[in-house]
Amino acid sequence: KAGVTQTPRYLIKTRGQQVTLSCSPISGHRSVSWYQQTPGQGLQFLFEYFSETQRNKGNFPGRFSGRQFSNSRSEMNVSTLELGDSALYLCASSFPRDSYNEQFFGPGTRLTVL
Amino acid sequence: EDKVVQSPLSLVVHEGDTVTLNCSYEVTNFRSLLWYKQEKKAPTFLFMLTSSGIEKKSGRLSSILDKKELFSILNITATQTGDSAVYLCAVERYKIRGGADGLTFGKGTHLIIQP
Numbered sequence: 315k316a317g318v319t320q321t322p323r324y325l326i327k328t329r330g331q332q333v334t335l336s337c338s339p340i341s342g343h344r345s346v347s348w349y350q351q352t353p354g355q356g357l358q359f360l361f362e363y364f365s366e367t368q369r370n371k372g373n374f375p376g377r378f379s380g381r382q383f384s385n386s387r388s389e390m391n392v393s394t395l396e397l398g399d400s401a402l403y404l405c406a407s408s409f410p411r412d413s414y415n416e417q418f419f420g421p422g423t424r425l426t427v428l
Numbered sequence: 429e430d431k432v433v434q435s436p437l438s439l440v441v442h443e444g445d446t447v448t449l450n451c452s453y454e455v456t457n458f459r460s461l462l463w464y465k466q467e468k469k470a471p472t473f474l475f476m477l478t479s480s481g482i483e484k485k486s487g488r489l490s491s492i493l494d495k496k497e498l499f500s501i502l503n504i505t506a507t508q509t510g511d512s513a514v515y516l517c518a519v520e521r522y523k524i525r526g527g528a529d530g531l532t533f534g535k536g537t538h539l540i541i542q543p
Contacts, residue, residue, distance in 0.1 A: 372530050
């Protein structure tokens with residue numbers, strides 16, 4: 315079974331731009347969660363999608379948004395990028411998402427904002 | 429605000445040593461505590477603990493939860509260089525309307541095993 319894939323793996327943007335990151339879950343998985351990882355704050359939960367609906371949301375500003383498609387693939391978007399948005403963005407998938415012990419992480423997208 | 433604190437933040441030991449990593453938490457509506465290992469990019473799942481006092485074991489790794497004192501430890505015996513990684517602790521809580529909320533992670537313990 316193929317693992318969770320994320321594209322692109324690396325991205326460089328400038329302040330004020332917007333960015334879209336993509337996550338393809340393991341086949342059959344319907345829940346996708348997104349996390350931001352920085353050296354200062356560690357791993358922080360952004361949001362979770364299940365069956366195309368946002369089911370949980372962390373404490374991030376509205377510039378961070380996401381969506382999920384009918385094939386369970388998910389995208390997250392960050393608008394009006396700030397320097398502090400530089401981070402590793404990880405997505406994780408599971409089926410069904412009743413508890414997190416079956417959550418599998420992708421390799422992440424490294425976003426650098428200049 | 430939910431809080432997960434891991435200690436130490438970093439640790440350097442020699443191969444063959446035993447290490448104990450700590451995780452304390454303050455979370456409302458606690459559901460479970462999870463341990464992950466992160467080597468390069470993607471964290472990989474190690475253990476999930478929900479009940480106090482029951483040890484989970486996998487090879488040289490073991491973990492236990494104390495729900496009264498709100499902490500967990502992860503033990504690694506006979507350490508090997510391949511155990512070098514960041515070990516993350518995360519807490520899951522119940523949502524008021526049912527189901528589980530997003531995970532709250534600690535900042536991790538960076539473990540280095542020297543040959």
